[in-house]
Amino acid sequence: QVQLQGAGPGLVKPSQTLSLSCAVYGGSIRTSCYAWSCICQPPEKGLEWMVAIYSGSTYYSPSLKSHTSISRDMSKNQFSLQVSSVTPEDTAVYYCAAGTNGRLRGQGTQVTVSS
Numbered sequence: 001q002v003q004l005q006g007a008g009p010g011l012v013k014p015s016q017t018l019s020l021s022c023a024v025y026g027g028s029i030r031t032s033c034y035a036w037s038c039i040c041q042p043p044e045k046g047l048e049w050m051v052a053i054y055s056g057s058t059y060y061s062p063s064l065k066s067h068t069s070i071s072r073d074m075s076k077n078q079f080s081l082q083v084s085s086v087t088p089e090d091t092a093v094y095y096c097a098a099g100t101n102g103r104l105r106g107q108g109t110q111v112t113v114s115s
Helices: none
Strands: 003-007 018-025 036-041 048-054 057-060 068-073 078-083 092-098 109-113
Touching (some): 003 092, 018 036, 018 092, 018 109, 048 078, 057 068
Antiparallel strands (some): 003 018, 048 057
C-alpha cells in the first residue's frame, strides 16, 4: 500500500510562495498507476482537488491554475506543490494524494497564511 507524507511550513506570509513536498513510500513515483495529486481543505469546507501530475503531464483545477504548480523528483521519489502569491484565502490543510479523489492521501499539513 502506497503511503504519502507531506512536509511544509505551518505559516506563510501573504504574497510569498507556499511549498509542500510529498514523499512517496511503498511504491515508485514513476508508476502510471496513480496521478500524484495535491488536495486542500479550507476551513469549514470539503476537500478540493488542486493539481496532479501523471506520466509527466500536469493537470490543474481551472480555478487554481494561475498560481499553482507541481513537479516531481524521481531521485527522491517525491513530488512537490508550489502556490505562489498566497493570500489568507489559501489557508487550508494540504494533502498529498495518490489519485484525485482523496481516498488515498497523507495525513495533511496545516498551512496558515497570515502576516
